[in-house]
Amino acid sequence: MHLTEIPPAKSPYREDFPIFSSPGNENLVYLDSAATSQKPASVISAVSSFEEEFNSNVHRGIYPLSQKATDAFEASREKFRSFVNAASPEEIVFVRGATEALNIISLSLGLHSLKEGDEVLTTVMEHHSNIVPWQMLSWKGVKVKFAGLDSSGRLDMDDFMEKLSGRTRVVSVSHVSNVLGTVNNIREIGRIAHDNGSLFIVDAAQSVPHMPVDVRQIDCDLMAVSGHKMCAPTGIGVLYGKAELLGRMEPVFGGGEMISEVKQSGSSWAELPYKFEAGTQNISGAIGLGAAVDYLRGIGMEKIEAYDRSLVSYAMERMSEHPDIEIYGPRDPEERSGLISFNLKGVHGHDVAEILGREGVATRSGHHCAQPLMNWLEQPSTTRASFYLYNGRDDVDALMRAIDRVRKVFA
Numbered sequence: 001m002h003l004t005e006i007p008p009a010k011s012p013y014r015e016d017f018p019i020f021s022s023p024g025n026e027n028l029v030y031l032d033s034a035a036t037s038q039k040p041a042s043v044i045s046a047v048s049s050f051e052e053e054f055n056s057n058v059h060r061g062i063y064p065l066s067q068k069a070t071d072a073f074e075a076s077r078e079k080f081r082s083f084v085n086a087a088s089p090e091e092i093v094f095v096r097g098a099t100e101a102l103n104i105i106s107l108s109l110g111l112h113s114l115k116e117g118d119e120v121l122t123t124v125m126e127h128h129s130n131i132v133p134w135q136m137l138s139w140k141g142v143k144v145k146f147a148g149l150d151s152s153g154r155l156d157m158d159d160f161m162e163k164l165s166g167r168t169r170v171v172s173v174s175h176v177s178n179v180l181g182t183v184n185n186i187r188e189i190g191r192i193a194h195d196n197g198s199l200f201i202v203d204a205a206q207s208v209p210h211m212p213v214d215v216r217q218i219d220c221d222l223m224a225v226s227g228h229k230m231c232a233p234t235g236i237g238v239l240y241g242k243a244e245l246l247g248r249m250e251p252v253f254g255g256g257e258m259i260s261e262v263k264q265s266g267s268s269w270a271e272l273p274y275k276f277e278a279g280t281q282n283i284s285g286a287i288g289l290g291a292a293v294d295y296l297r298g299i300g301m302e303k304i305e306a307y308d309r310s311l312v313s314y315a316m317e318r319m320s321e322h323p324d325i326e327i328y329g330p331r332d333p334e335e336r337s338g339l340i341s342f343n344l345k346g347v348h349g350h351d352v353a354e355i356l357g358r359e360g361v362a363t364r365s366g367h368h369c370a371q372p373l374m375n376w377l378e379q380p381s382t383t384r385a386s387f388y389l390y391n392g393r394d395d396v397d398a399l400m401r402a403i404d405r406v407r408k409v410f411a
């Protein structure tokens with residue numbers, strides 16, 4: 001799809017998602033996919049067929065049922081590996097989500113590698129899950145620095161360079177902002193980080209669901225992904241890491257599955273990726289994630305990216321005709337992903353989202369777990385409409401009608 005193309009009146013993918021045909025939801029306008037996406041029938045049936053037909057624990061039994069579960073579980077790992085072009089399945093660790101991935105990374109580095117005076121450089125546009133785990137290392141004397149933004153909500157590279165120092169051991173940046181939709185030039189940021197001798201970590205929670213992401217092209221050392229934002233169930237995500245690095249990193253959760261040998265005198269760790277997967281994994285979630293990868297790849301990530309962008313272009317065009325709407329983030333749809341944060345002049349974001357909700361339009365308002373960004377915007381909150389492949393022009397039009405309704409209520 002070309003950029004200037006307008007999205008179809010109704011999404012051709014909507015019927016793949018049973019939620020939109022479940023009683024009462026036929027007219028649901030779901031614009032909260034940045035919080036969590038809906039799930040296609042193929043994912044729901046992959047999960048239920050595991051639970052109904054071959055539920056058993058993985059890697060533990062040698063009976064056929066357990067073998068089948070293990071095969072499906074490991075097939076999902078391979079699907080995800082191929083999806084992000086990781087070098088080997090050892091580099092794909094199943095975790096609960098992006099938050100857990102970032103906490104495992106910060107804990108492991110904090111406990112075993114970072115020293116007093118070391119610095120972590122992140123940005124003002126991060127989700128709290130890429131801020132707080134780093135701040136939690138303050139007991140060790142690790143400092144967190146924040147690169148600022150320019151007036152359009154892009155990363156200010158001059159400020160980034162100023163904050164980067166010989167003490168910057170870690171650069172951890174989101175690929176896509178969950179509030180501004182800004183797509184960061186992470187290849188360039190990664191190159192700068194590596195030239196500085198820093199580890200480069202990418203929070204890809206908002207990018208992997210919406211665009212092709214190739215970890216070898218980005219050359220990130222570690223990356224965090226949430227499955228539930230990319231059509232998979234909640235409670236499953238991926239910590240990607242270069243094998244050589246994960247091999248050197250220490251696990252932070254101990255227990256079953258992650259050991260090679262346990263003796264009274266001490267234990268040794270299992271090989272990758274199991275070293276980081278203590279306890280019984282979310283097997284059904286991982287199988288659902290594999291089905292989600294199949295679904296998204298069946299359509300094609302380039303196509304999904306272009307489709308999202310056509311929705312955002314159309315929505316930005318409609319919104320900019322409205323004199324009372326202030327949009328945050330880059331103006332050029334080429335520089336942003338599939339979401340728009342906005343405020344309606346003189347109306348609090350919560351009032352906007354509440355009335356939109358009553359009109360059948362699901363959006364989200366508040367600080368979106370990005371309070372430093374809200375301070376930068378000098379706004380207590382914004383309303384966010386976030387799009388995905390099951391949205392069409394009809395959903396944007398419904399949003400605009402509902403915004404008119406808010407305006408009337410607060411006239």
Ligand code: 7TS
Nearest residue numbers: 034035097098099127129178205206226
């Ligand atoms: N990083 C970014 C950029 C995010 O947008 C989110 C979740 C996370 C990390 C954490 O992901 P989790 O799956 O571990 O919770 N963002 C949002 C949001 O924008 N609204 O609800 C959750």
